[in-house]
Amino acid sequence: MCLGIESTAHTFGASIVNDGRIITNVNRTYRPPPGIGIHPRKASEHHVTVSEDVVAKAIKSPNGHQFHPDIIAYAAGPGLGPCLRIGATVARALASFLDRPLVPVHHGVAHLDIAMSLGKARDPLAVLISGGHTAMLVHLNNRWRVYGETQDITLGNVLDMFGREAKLPPPGGRSVEDLAKRGHRLLDLPYTVKGNDVAYSGLLTAAVNMFHKGAGVEDVCFSLQEIAFSMLSEAVERSLVQTRRDEVVVAGGVAANSRLREMLESVAKDHDASFYQVPVEYSGDCGAQIACSGSLAFKHGAKVSNADSYVIPRWRMDEVDVPWVPRN
Amino acid sequence: MGASKLEMEPFHRGAEANLFLSTIDSWKVVVKQRISKAYRNASLDDKIRRERTLSEVSTMHDAKAAGVKAPSITGVEAETDTFSMTFVDGTIARDCLDGMSPREATTLFEKLGAMIGLLHSGGIVHGDLTTSNIMVTLERDPFLVDFGMARRSSDPEDRGVDLHLLQLSIVTSHLKDASPLVKALATGYSKTAGRAIHESSWAKAREISRRGRYFAIR
Numbered sequence: 001m002c003l004g005i006e007s008t009a010h011t012f013g014a015s016i017v018n019d020g021r022i023i024t025n026v027n028r029t030y031r032p033p034p035g036i037g038i039h040p041r042k043a044s045e046h047h048v049t050v051s052e053d054v055v056a057k058a059i060k061s062p063n064g065h066q067f068h069p070d071i072i073a074y075a076a077g078p079g080l081g082p083c084l085r086i087g088a089t090v091a092r093a094l095a096s097f098l099d100r101p102l103v104p105v106h107h108g109v110a111h112l113d114i115a116m117s118l119g120k121a122r123d124p125l126a127v128l129i130s131g132g133h134t135a136m137l138v139h140l141n142n143r144w145r146v147y148g149e150t151q152d153i154t155l156g157n158v159l160d161m162f163g164r165e166a167k168l169p170p171p172g173g174r175s176v177e178d179l180a181k182r183g184h185r186l187l188d189l190p191y192t193v194k195g196n197d198v199a200y201s202g203l204l205t206a207a208v209n210m211f212h213k214g215a216g217v218e219d220v221c222f223s224l225q226e227i228a229f230s231m232l233s234e235a236v237e238r239s240l241v242q243t244r245r246d247e248v249v250v251a252g253g254v255a256a257n258s259r260l261r262e263m264l265e266s267v268a269k270d271h272d273a274s275f276y277q278v279p280v281e282y283s284g285d286c287g288a289q290i291a292c293s294g295s296l297a298f299k300h301g302a303k304v305s306n307a308d309s310y311v312i313p314r315w316r317m318d319e320v321d322v323p324w325v326p327r328n
Numbered sequence: 329m330g331a332s333k334l335e336m337e338p339f340h341r342g343a344e345a346n347l348f349l350s351t352i353d354s355w356k357v358v359v360k361q362r363i364s365k366a367y368r369n370a371s372l373d374d375k376i377r378r379e380r381t382l383s384e385v386s387t388m389h390d391a392k393a394a395g396v397k398a399p400s401i402t403g404v405e406a407e408t409d410t411f412s413m414t415f416v417d418g419t420i421a422r423d424c425l426d427g428m429s430p431r432e433a434t435t436l437f438e439k440l441g442a443m444i445g446l447l448h449s450g451g452i453v454h455g456d457l458t459t460s461n462i463m464v465t466l467e468r469d470p471f472l473v474d475f476g477m478a479r480r481s482s483d484p485e486d487r488g489v490d491l492h493l494l495q496l497s498i499v500t501s502h503l504k505d506a507s508p509l510v511k512a513l514a515t516g517y518s519k520t521a522g523r524a525i526h527e528s529s530w531a532k533a534r535e536i537s538r539r540g541r542y543f544a545i546r
Contacts, residue, residue, distance in 0.1 A: 077542075078541075135540075141503070186369055191376070193477070194489050195477075195492060197536075226369045230368050233367050234344075241460065242497055266366050316541070316543060
């Protein structure tokens with residue numbers, strides 16, 4: 001039984017996973033005021049305030065039974081330093097008080113672990129789309145290998161930053177999606193695929209400029225989505241053909257967008273690949289992903305002493321050994 | 329060309345086009361038809377297919393003039409996003425690389441490097457340089473195919489994208505260790521690209537590879 005602690009960015013979460021089953025998953029998300037991004041210190045203060053309550057709820061079943069985890073896993077990175085340190089501090093305290101092993105987890109790898117567990121995927125092309133990542137990955141020679149990714153900002157950044165510029169109610173992704181449904185005119189925005197990478201900063205700037213010059217916000221949102229998602233879908237399609245996987249798994253918070261889902265599903269179907277997308281409650285940052293990944297990592301010998309339990313704000317997916325993929 | 333009137337037999341499915349085998353007089357040809365993508369907005373889809381078909385045909389022709397081994401264009405039908413080219417007999421590197429001996433593989437990559445050097449010094453970039461787009465003939469000579477993302481450019485950034493993507497395609501799709509192959513590629517490249525292009529292209533490729541997220545040192 002593993003207790004997982006998530007605190008890489010805006011969410012503080014705790015979850016119990018037992019034998020691959022998610023037993024509890026309790027999360028609280030810091031919401032900055034409209035028009036403002038996440039301030040790392042403000043988010044970390046939020047995490048300090050909610051941590052005790054979140055952990056207490058996570059280790060209790062609905063009928064009041066108390067769980068006793070055998071492993072404490074925490075998200076060691078990548079993420080915002082002040083936020084990561086809160087989760088790590090809570091995890092260290094629990095591990096030393098309960099005398100249980102402490103397991104550091106890579107947040108991005110964890111997104112894929114929970115996606116593969118829920119979707120019963122074996123050896124997929126993984127598409128990770130979140131505030132921190134926009135990448136296509138395949139597992140080869142013991143690690144996730146990035147075949148394509150964003151060269152500048154992530155898809156999550158594009159939607160959030162456009163939402164803030166246009167003063168839409170947060171979260172930006174949902175506002176853009178709702179407005180896009182009422183737009184229908186495709187505006188001329190830059191489409192940038194470089195090799196198998198995408199670059200979004202020019203697209204964001206152009207969309208913001210069009211909005212300020214008076215283009216209808218519905219049409220800008222519609223065009224922004226169509227262009228940004230088509231770029232990604234094209235890169236996913238090329239990745240699928242080059243890496244020859246027959247499963248596509250989509251993970252990460254931004255994956256909740258239904259137009260994006262429709263496009264990626266169409267790509268997978270076109271190439272006879274099975275398609276799985278993580279349900280909304282587990283696609284955003286959550287404790288369950290960390291508990292799920294921590295259980296797998298511990299089985300393969302991952303653990304760390306309290307003294308060595310650093311946080312790693314910059315940590316590449318392809319720097320982590322992941323011997324538990326392909327799954328059996 | 330009248331692709332609609334040719335007898336065609338399905339040959340290969342790529343990411344964005346279907347390939348067919350056919351014959352024009354005594355020439356064995358490959359007909360490439362860019363297909364509409366259901367996921368894409370229709371006007372964006374039309375624009376992308378038309379632009380890429382036309383630029384593919386002209387850059388492929390220019391690449392040959394620069395000394396690159398590539399199929400020859402035998403016909404174009406812009407209104408159906410279709411063109412035909414001579415058939416190249418061989419295997420794609422994606423399929424045969426892992427079965428090659430280390431010496432065969434490095435020899436291939438040195439030749440390939442020399443060819444990409446010619447392409448780049450000729451003012452063209454490929455844009456989608458992966459092991460799926462390199463044909464290896466029976467004589468073990470590399471041919472470049474699929475110029476759909478190719479364009480005229482002398483920007484080190486675009487040349488760097490080619491070198492970066494080729495390395496990525498080895499790391500993500502092949503069991504072979506990439507480093508001796510990349511070394512051979514650079515050796516071949518330096519011989520035809522000239523010193524200035526050689527240095528700026530590889531420096532850009534290194535820079536691009538570190539642009540991704542969460543690198544500790546950039």
